Amino acid sequence: MQTLPAATEDTPTRTDICSAAPRRHPRPDGQDRYTISEVAAFTGLTAHTLRWYERIGLMSHIDRSHTGQRRYTNRDLDWLDLVGKLRLTGMPVADMVRYAELVREGDHTFDERRELLETTRQDVLARIAELRDTLAVLDRKIDFYSSERTR
Amino acid sequence: MQTLPAATEDTPTRTDICSAAPRRHPRPDGQDRYTISEVAAFTGLTAHTLRWYERIGLMSHIDRSHTGQRRYTNRDLDWLDLVGKLRLTGMPVADMVRYAELVREGDHTFDERRELLETTRQDVLARIAELRDTLAVLDRKIDFYSSERTR
DNA sequence: CGCTTGCTTCGAGTGCACTCCAAGGTCATA
DNA sequence: TATGACCTTGGAGTGCACTCGAAGCAAGCG
Numbered sequence: 001m002q003t004l005p006a007a008t009e010d011t012p013t014r015t016d017i018c019s020a021a022p023r024r025h026p027r028p029d030g031q032d033r034y035t036i037s038e039v040a041a042f043t044g045l046t047a048h049t050l051r052w053y054e055r056i057g058l059m060s061h062i063d064r065s066h067t068g069q070r071r072y073t074n075r076d077l078d079w080l081d082l083v084g085k086l087r088l089t090g091m092p093v094a095d096m097v098r099y100a101e102l103v104r105e106g107d108h109t110f111d112e113r114r115e116l117l118e119t120t121r122q123d124v125l126a127r128i129a130e131l132r133d134t135l136a137v138l139d140r141k142i143d144f145y146s147s148e149r150t151r
Numbered sequence: 152m153q154t155l156p157a158a159t160e161d162t163p164t165r166t167d168i169c170s171a172a173p174r175r176h177p178r179p180d181g182q183d184r185y186t187i188s189e190v191a192a193f194t195g196l197t198a199h200t201l202r203w204y205e206r207i208g209l210m211s212h213i214d215r216s217h218t219g220q221r222r223y224t225n226r227d228l229d230w231l232d233l234v235g236k237l238r239l240t241g242m243p244v245a246d247m248v249r250y251a252e253l254v255r256e257g258d259h260t261f262d263e264r265r266e267l268l269e270t271t272r273q274d275v276l277a278r279i280a281e282l283r284d285t286l287a288v289l290d291r292k293i294d295f296y297s298s299e300r301t302r
Numbered sequence: 303c304g305c306t307t308g309c310t311t312c313g314a315g316t317g318c319a320c321t322c323c324a325a326g327g328t329c330a331t332a
Numbered sequence: 333t334a335t336g337a338c339c340t341t342g343g344a345g346t347g348c349a350c351t352c353g354a355a356g357c358a359a360g361c362g
Contacts, residue, residue, distance in 0.1 A: 187308090188308070219309085
């Protein structure tokens, strides 16, 4: 933990997307191989969307069963978790694909990844500020309507 | 006149969308009649979008010059301001149109308008919470990438 | 007067992020 | 072993929020 946390339990890849997050592996059940519908149920995405994510390069290669069906791992779930978070910052899918590519390219893209995340961070801060602003307007109007009613 | 105020000009109409906001009339210049391109410049929307807003019922009737060209008032700018705020909360345009309809229907829709705004308010609060959450994830990852680089 | 710029309308086109379909193969259970 | 739920693919379709185009009218200027 102190010096160099292995990126994943079972495969210590430095490039792993989620190394910085606290491990929360034990998923729905204890397994590490989920069907597409299990993942759909767990993430709230549809199976269609999961396949589409893969097609556009937002998910790197997903394991397959001997008959070719997708078998998602806990690592994939972690990644989908991050994608979900980034998605609700309003980050375009194309940018997330870019990030995914950087991850696939290996450790030498660390700097670029950090920059990308820092840009996103600024966007999120800005968006929060905007929303606060909007909240103030909303509150003013709600007050107005409330006080009008009791006049 | 008293009982049913005409809903135009600078008169304090109860139904006015922006009664609850502090007046900040003096716009770009001191006037109260702007062309569509002036409004476009001021709001950042395109003329196309402004016309489209009108078509779908998001703007109630806009004044016209004697030759049929649109002449926007400060009141219209106020409304566009609100629309802009609501838009960036992620509120669908259809809901904003609904709100616009309520405004057009008159004072007896005050309650419904307040409810709509309160629902929106909750949405905004929820979204801010989500964004904070995302920010935490982002910060963790940025830290990770920074510390990796300086190892 | 001609020229440029800006306005009008309506309908069609765009880009994004899914979302669904058809045709067929696979898996669990009665 | 048969039934029905679930999986595969590529490609087409959907909904939203614009965005643009075409044809034509109008205003200001040298």
